Amino acid sequence: xxxxxxxxxxxxxxxxxxxxxxxxxxxxxxxxxxxxxxxxxxxxxxxxxxxxxxxxxxxxxxxxxxxxxxxxxxxxxxxxxxxxxxxxxxxxxxxxxxxxxxxxxxxxxxxxxxxxxxxxxxxxxxxxxxxxxxxxxxxxxxxxxxxxxxxxxxxxxxxxxxxxxxxxxxxxxxxxxxxxxxxxxxxxxxxxxxxxxxxxxxxxxxxxxxxxxxxxxxxxxxxxxxxxxxxxxxxxxxxxxxxxxxxxxxxxxxxxxxxxxxxxxxxxxxxxxxxxxxxxxxxxxxxxxxxxxxxxxxxxxxxxxxxxxxxxxxxxxxxxxxxxxxxxxxxxxxxxxxxxxxxxxxxxxxxxxxxxxxxxxxxxxxxxxxxxxxxxxxxxxxxxxxxxxxxxxxxxxxxxxxxxxxxxxxxxxxxxxxxxxxxxxxxxxxxxxxxxxxxxxxxxxxxxxxxxxxxxxx
Numbered sequence: 001x002x003x004x005x006x007x008x009x010x011x012x013x014x015x016x017x018x019x020x021x022x023x024x025x026x027x028x029x030x031x032x033x034x035x036x037x038x039x040x041x042x043x044x045x046x047x048x049x050x051x052x053x054x055x056x057x058x059x060x061x062x063x064x065x066x067x068x069x070x071x072x073x074x075x076x077x078x079x080x081x082x083x084x085x086x087x088x089x090x091x092x093x094x095x096x097x098x099x100x101x102x103x104x105x106x107x108x109x110x111x112x113x114x115x116x117x118x119x120x121x122x123x124x125x126x127x128x129x130x131x132x133x134x135x136x137x138x139x140x141x142x143x144x145x146x147x148x149x150x151x152x153x154x155x156x157x158x159x160x161x162x163x164x165x166x167x168x169x170x171x172x173x174x175x176x177x178x179x180x181x182x183x184x185x186x187x188x189x190x191x192x193x194x195x196x197x198x199x200x201x202x203x204x205x206x207x208x209x210x211x212x213x214x215x216x217x218x219x220x221x222x223x224x225x226x227x228x229x230x231x232x233x234x235x236x237x238x239x240x241x242x243x244x245x246x247x248x249x250x251x252x253x254x255x256x257x258x259x260x261x262x263x264x265x266x267x268x269x270x271x272x273x274x275x276x277x278x279x280x281x282x283x284x285x286x287x288x289x290x291x292x293x294x295x296x297x298x299x300x301x302x303x304x305x306x307x308x309x310x311x312x313x314x315x316x317x318x319x320x321x322x323x324x325x326x327x328x329x330x331x332x333x334x335x336x337x338x339x340x341x342x343x344x345x346x347x348x349x350x351x352x353x354x355x356x357x358x359x360x361x362x363x364x365x366x367x368x369x370x371x372x373x374x375x376x377x378x379x380x381x382x383x384x385x386x387x388x389x390x391x392x393x394x395x396x397x398x399x400x401x402x403x404x405x406x407x408x409x410x411x412x413x414x415x416x417x418x419x420x421x422x423x424x425x426x427x428x429x430x431x432x433x434x435x436x437x438x439x440x441x442x443x444x445x446x447x448x449x450x451x452x453x454x455x456x457x458x
Contacts, residue, residue: 049142
């Protein structure tokens, strides 16, 4: 892990305050250390590296997807009409709901009912799904999937799903944060695109004074901390080792980011509505000057006719912001995961499904809203964006660069940071409280959740 910085910065105090994929390589260490006691499933004497149930080539597979991945399942069915598939939708574990784990625990107790394939928005699900005497997730690199296929994923993409050198899931897409901005508005207002957090704060204050009603970001979603604090290199979510967790919101990076957010909230240039809400669309369509966020905002928000529906040639993706004098650092928001159950009675069909939804261009290039984790599909997806001409600026270059700039100090523990933020911070920010003042409370809530999940706090 990177050593947290300790020097203070010159960020101004907010008005209302009283006081490469290098990340994924490091994340491999974090997830490897997530839970004590590796599963014995991979030691089973079978061609797949785990004990299998009786296989039936005509057994239908049950696939769980969230609404956003419904097109992936539909595309597979259309391309493979001979494979029997039952598609069920659920929330995908969004915002750290824990629904995936809760449902699996119920099936474990009943001894039946497990789905064959599950999509989850939470990359840290491998930390629990790979564990226990009868774990849910099937090992994928012990003979089940060809190594040549697994090697086709972008370097480090599978690291959050790797426990003790065993891969337990496949990434659907990569989700580094970039600096989205409207080039047409920048030109109209005569602004330059900021490259540092300090310049970002200055621009936000200028927008508040000169163009009220426009925004430069948003904090209304449960993943806001993964955009701002992860991107700020704040060490508030650090998996130290198998049983040790650390959170430090008193670190200068955390304090200065909180100060920036407070300042821009006071100025009225940060949205507090979820970007997925009708209120956000109604209030800010045509008024998003900037919006730091994940790559998948490309299709989920900007080119989506049911969301912001921006005009072609107006939206650009800039590099992640940096602290003055430092290199850019990206956060990571999701980039969901596909799991296969060890209990599946049709592992061949489940494998075929995962290969399709993660790498086949009929979904990942033609339909997927975000950057595919599979390298060949990612290259084609980026080429398609460039050819389509919807995004302006150095879209391909900046998205590719951001994928290698995710900060390596944010880990993948056995609990959801999003759920902690949503419960502890979001409602109080909405009520007008200072984020700087909330930092100690947020840290305590994180530590409490870590302890509940078996960690010792460093």
